[in-house]
Amino acid sequence: MPATEERVDRLEIALESFIRNVGIEFNKAYNSNEEFKLEMKEFKLEMKEFKDEMKEFKNEMKEFKNEMKTEMKEFKAEMKDSIKDLNKKFGDMSRKLGTIVEDLVLPSMPRIIKEKFGFELEAFFINSKFKKNGRNQEYDAIGLYQNYVFLNSTKTTLREKDIVDFKLLRDDLLFWFPEHKGKKIIGVLAAFDISENVLIACEKEGLMVMGAGGDLMELRNREDFRPLEFIL
Numbered sequence: 001m002p003a004t005e006e007r008v009d010r011l012e013i014a015l016e017s018f019i020r021n022v023g024i025e026f027n028k029a030y031n032s033n034e035e036f037k038l039e040m041k042e043f044k045l046e047m048k049e050f051k052d053e054m055k056e057f058k059n060e061m062k063e064f065k066n067e068m069k070t071e072m073k074e075f076k077a078e079m080k081d082s083i084k085d086l087n088k089k090f091g092d093m094s095r096k097l098g099t100i101v102e103d104l105v106l107p108s109m110p111r112i113i114k115e116k117f118g119f120e121l122e123a124f125f126i127n128s129k130f131k132k133n134g135r136n137q138e139y140d141a142i143g144l145y146q147n148y149v150f151l152n153s154t155k156t157t158l159r160e161k162d163i164v165d166f167k168l169l170r171d172d173l174l175f176w177f178p179e180h181k182g183k184k185i186i187g188v189l190a191a192f193d194i195s196e197n198v199l200i201a202c203e204k205e206g207l208m209v210m211g212a213g214g215d216l217m218e219l220r221n222r223e224d225f226r227p228l229e230f231i232l
Contacts, residue, residue, distance in 0.1 A: 152190060
């Protein structure tokens with residue numbers, strides 16, 4: 001075969017190969033473009049779903065906020081009613097405490113003092129209120145016998161804090177009753193609920209303790225207990 005024809009054949013083969021390769025690349029590009037369009041379509045659908053979900057989420061948040069406002073309004077109303085009810089119960093308790101003094105301490109304290117000391121009180125006052133120099137004070141019960149003053153504080157439940165409060169009440173007694181200066185004060189605490197720890201704490205402070213018993217109220221101290229005689 002002449003050299004010229006051989007070169008022509010090689011050129012035709014090369015040209016066919018080029019055309020074939022270009023076609024392949026074109027098909028690839030075309031197919032890739034279609035795939036891209038398909039992916040973009042799917043992406044747009046996903047974005048639409050995401051926007052719909054966001055819209056739904058915003059609506060749910062709006063409903064949640066409205067529900068929270070309603071619940072907070074109801075909660076505040078319930079709290080207001082609860083506070084009102086608590087104040088009523090506190091008032092009832094305060095009135096009940098006065099009834100305890102009248103119903104239990106009044107008949108029990110003179111009897112217990114007679115059993116413990118062997119004498120009857122000459123005077124006995126309950127729920128006594130005083131005003132002096134712009135100050136107010138109230139005593140649950142006070143018993144008098146010669147140079148003795150029996151000072152009572154009554155609680156539904158006796159706590160160690162009540163011991164501290166009672167000592168302050170006792171120390172302030174001279175301001176209200178200067179005529180009793182030099183007399184012996186004996187503290188008498190009374191309550192329905194008295195724990196063993198509080199009873200021990202009362203005895204350490206030299207205080208008598210009365211609690212509910214078979215005969216209205218009874219002395220809870222040890223038999224050999226001697227109360228502290230605080231000089232006013």
